[in-house]
Amino acid sequence: xxxxxxxxxxxxxxxxxxxxxxxxxxxxxxxxxxxxxxxxxxxxxxxxxxxxxxxxxxxxxxxxxxxxxxxxxxxxxxxxxxxxxxxxxxxxxxxxxxxxxxxxxxxxxxxxxxxxxxxxxxxxxxxxxxxxxxxxxxxxxxxxxxxxxxxxxxxxxxxxxxxxxxxxxxxxxxxxxxxxxxxxxxxxxxxxxxxxxxxxxxxxxxxxxxxxxxxxxxxxxxxxxxxxxxxxxxxxxxxxxxxxxxxxxxxxxxxxxxxxxxxxxxxxxxxxxxxxxxxxxxxxxxxxxxxxxxxxxxxxxxxxxxxxxxxxxxxxxxxxxxxxxxxxxxxxxxxxxxxxxxxxxxxxxxxxxxxxxxxxxxxxxxxxxxxxxxxxxxxxxxxxxxxxxxxxxxxxxxxxxxxxxxxxxxxxxxxxxxxxxxxxxxxxxxxxxxxxxxxxxxxxxxxxxxxxxxxxxxxxxxxxxxxxxxxxxxxxxxxxxxxxxxxxxxxxxxxxxxxxxxxxxxxxxxxxxxxxxxxxxxxxxxxxxxxxxxxxxxxxxxxxxxxxxxxxxxxxxxxxxxxxxxxxxxxxxxxxxxxxxxxxxxxxxxxxxxxxxxxxxxxxxxxxxxxxxxxxxxxxxxxxxxxxxxxxxxxxxxxxxxxx
Numbered sequence: 146x147x148x149x150x151x152x153x154x155x156x157x158x159x160x161x162x163x164x165x166x167x168x169x170x171x172x173x174x175x176x177x178x179x180x181x182x183x184x185x186x187x188x189x190x191x192x193x194x195x196x197x198x199x200x201x202x203x204x205x206x207x208x209x210x211x212x213x214x215x216x217x218x219x220x221x222x223x224x225x226x227x228x229x230x231x232x233x234x235x236x237x238x239x240x241x242x243x244x245x246x247x248x249x250x251x252x253x254x255x256x257x258x259x260x261x262x263x264x265x266x267x268x269x270x271x272x273x274x275x276x277x278x279x280x281x282x283x284x285x286x287x288x289x290x291x292x293x294x295x296x297x298x299x300x301x302x303x304x305x306x307x308x309x310x311x312x313x314x315x316x317x318x319x320x321x322x323x324x325x326x327x328x329x330x331x332x333x334x335x336x337x338x339x340x341x342x343x344x345x346x347x348x349x350x351x352x353x354x355x356x357x358x359x360x361x362x363x364x365x366x367x368x369x370x371x372x373x374x375x376x377x378x379x380x381x382x383x384x385x386x387x388x389x390x391x392x393x394x395x396x397x398x399x400x401x402x403x404x405x406x407x408x409x410x411x412x413x414x415x416x417x418x419x420x421x422x423x424x425x426x427x428x429x430x431x432x433x434x435x436x437x438x439x440x441x442x443x444x445x446x447x448x449x450x451x452x453x454x455x456x457x458x459x460x461x462x463x464x465x466x467x468x469x470x471x472x473x474x475x476x477x478x479x480x481x482x483x484x485x486x487x488x489x490x491x492x493x494x495x496x497x498x499x500x501x502x503x504x505x506x507x508x509x510x511x512x513x514x515x516x517x518x519x520x521x522x523x524x525x526x527x528x529x530x531x532x533x534x535x536x537x538x539x540x541x542x543x544x545x546x547x548x549x550x551x552x553x554x555x556x557x558x559x560x561x562x563x564x565x566x567x568x569x570x571x572x573x574x575x576x577x578x579x580x581x582x583x584x585x586x587x588x589x590x591x592x593x594x595x596x597x598x599x600x601x602x603x604x605x606x607x608x609x610x611x612x613x614x615x616x617x618x619x620x621x622x623x624x625x626x627x628x629x630x631x632x633x634x635x636x637x638x639x640x641x642x643x644x645x646x647x648x649x650x651x652x653x654x655x656x657x658x659x660x661x662x663x664x665x666x667x668x669x670x671x672x673x674x675x676x677x678x679x680x681x682x683x684x685x686x687x688x689x690x691x692x693x694x695x696x697x698x699x700x701x702x703x704x705x706x707x708x709x710x711x712x713x714x715x716x717x718x719x720x721x722x723x724x725x726x727x728x729x730x731x732x733x734x735x736x737x738x739x740x741x742x743x744x745x746x747x748x749x750x751x752x753x754x755x756x757x758x759x760x761x762x763x764x765x766x767x768x769x770x771x772x773x774x775x776x777x778x779x780x781x782x783x784x785x786x787x788x789x
């Protein structure tokens with residue numbers, strides 16, 4: 146890692162400008178102009194001198210967010226993606242000679258992420274508030290969390306990149322380490338995985354080498370935590386930087402219901418987690434576009450709501466997650482226009498759509514096709530065509546049509562937020578070029594083939610509609626949150642006819658139902674195919690040949706155990722004969738069925754020869770294949786010798 150010595154200080158607050166839209170193929174221009182070199186930490190989305198956009202959680206004594214939309218003071222959509230599911234990793238970066246974490250710090254953070262995953266999909270914590278926000282492809286920021294585990298990074302710290310603490314690292318250095326660490330450990334980097342970097346006490350950081358905006362424990366305290374994104378080979382790294390802030394006023398109010406030092410960092414971690422879900426590429430999805438730009442957590446960073454009770458140590462708590470007590474801020478809900486600790490969404494979502502007509506530069510947009518319960522109360526438009534220091538101002542209307550004059554023919558990403566009378570919102574976006582909507586690809590999810598226990602081949606078709614497909618993948622998983630993906634084996638290109646694509650996937654679980662869909666992106670936007678399912682084959686039955694019983698001169702009972710492994714056993718028999726070629730068989734009694742536990746089976750056989758050694762074994766078959774038990778033997782009884 147290298148120090149970004151070329152970074153130039155541009156003041157503590159920088160104007161917001163270009164923020165790339167992943168998959169839409171063009172840069173979105175952020176929709177607020179903040180004065181260069183304004184000495185305040187009240188803004189939370191910052192555009193750095195090196196072109197990066199980050200969003201940080203300021204210390205709690207900074208100013209409130211000034212909203213753009215007048216009617217609701219709500220979050221507005223700017224066209225980018227949300228995280229439909231999220232697997233979270235805690236990355237502890239501490240070389241052997243670095244300061245140590247407090248004894249219970251790591252276990253406390255791990256417990257929180259475990260609890261968050263345990264209650265995934267519920268309505269009893271702040272993650273439920275985030276689920277109302279969507280993207281242009283139709284995905285919502287679902288409360289579908291998993292804990293990927295605690296990752297230990299012992300790489301040495303690089304030379305200080307900033308000067309505001311004894312150990313002081315820049316965002317560039319932190320980002321470089323995470324990129325290296327995830328690559329070396331073959332960890333997934335996409336919009337379904339997030340990495341929370343947690344450094345020990347005494348390790349501080351600054352956004353840039355100039356050191357004007359730094360972590361709370363530094364000499365230039367500005368933030369408690371922040372989140373960002375970084376394009377990497379084959380994907381995108383979504384990350385959050387969470388330095389040690391326990392005991393620092395402005396980040397930790399000292400209310401620790403678990404009595405652990407980890408309580409102090411969870412406010413920032415939850416703040417960045419929810420903002421990553423709803424705006425993983427900062428200033429690209431849901432945020433305010435006023436004089437102070439903020440996201441879902443920024444509008445509520447001083448709101449903790451009504452305590453639910455007191456922990457055994459006397460501290461207040463406002464969250465109960467997997468039976469454990471927590472205390473941290475709420476999140477902004479467009480529905481109801483307020484900060485909340487939890488949300489059970491009510492009513493129907495609005496719908497958002499628009500058409501365009503006009504010339505290459507002067508374009509009229511019509512959102513008449515949009516709907517909302519009780520009628521549409523407001524339409525907020527983001528035109529994203531600003532340049533330099535003069536990004537365009539969003540426009541709010543109460544009628545569905547608006548006319549905008551662009552400087553050039555484009556392309557531009559135009560985003561629309563539709564609000565119901567109670568503030569409930571929905572967003573959509575389209576790429577406009579020459580006054581016309583650029584069509585997104587047309588996709589159709591096909592069927593799965595070559596399905597075995599641990600692998601399958603997924604099929605789909607993609608029509609690029611005349612635009613180069615920049616990304617094509619088949620997402621899959623055990624739920625409609627998917628969580629895994631494989632690139633299309635054939636690039637769809639840029640034609641105007643459907644192209645057959647496929648992906649071979651492996652490392653699946655046997656006897657499991659999987660969901661999958663195709664996702665394709667062009668300049669015109671992202672298209673998600675419909676959900677399809679397939680079921681992997683079960684493992685072949687597990688069988689055990691057991692000792693024979695009730696052995697007589699001409700009869701015996703053969704015994705065995707059969708575990709169907711979840712697949713219906715279509716054939717079960719006990720083979721027997723005087724050699725290992727067997728030659729005779731009898732059906733198992735009872736039938737083993739389709740469970741996942743061993744079933745005792747047997748067969749009574751007759752017509753045997755006295756004083757003869759017999760071989761036998763069990764054979765069982767399901768859709769996953771056939772299994773043969775080991776060979777066993779028994780000897781029939783010898784008739785008595787008599788003499789008259």
